[in-house]
Amino acid sequence: MSHDNLATAQGAAELAIVMIALALFLTFIRLVRGPTLPDRVVALDLIGVQTVGMIAAYAVATDRPVLLDPATVLALVGFLGTIAFASYLERRARDE
């Protein structure tokens, strides 16, 4: 990223992409480490949200606002995945 670019929305979006990439890396460490299944579910949920944010930043950085539609779909699917995992975990706890 060049320095004269930093005052524009594109430059800011590129900076946001770098920060979200770092956040994705940190979250991925938690996903690998666990230590329990709910920890991994939380990490996966956060990865979904971060991906939506990254798509939004990428849409600004590359001037492609069409990318907002995949972000919407990803938000919907991510929530469903979280709910499915949570109800599965709770049923498993009840069956014990």
Add this chain to the structure above:
Amino acid sequence: MSERISVVLLVVGGLFMLLAGLGVLRLPDLFMRLQAATKASTLGVGCLLLGLAVHYQELGITTRAVLVIAFFVLTAPVGAHMIARAAYAVGVPLWAGTLTDELREHRSAARLHIPEEPPESPKRQPLE
């Protein structure tokens, strides 16, 4: 002016996403991590989408961005609550420095099948 607003919103959104990732990695137990993952990431994604809406200033894009923000604000607490409830029922250990666990006294009222031991008891193995 609107360019500056969208720059600020995008950078702040990225920072909050970074904070969420950091919190999920560094906080000591699942329930604190859940707090970082839910609140910080909702704010971060909200700022990023608002920045996008301010940058384009078109009706269709703004509508979609506001729709996604409203969806996150509605669903993030619900999802976090469901995961926390399931994790507590499964027996995920609390942080060693936790002072109160009020849910334990009300576990029958909450219809959670919690064993007699407190969740931090080593006898109860959380699901791997």
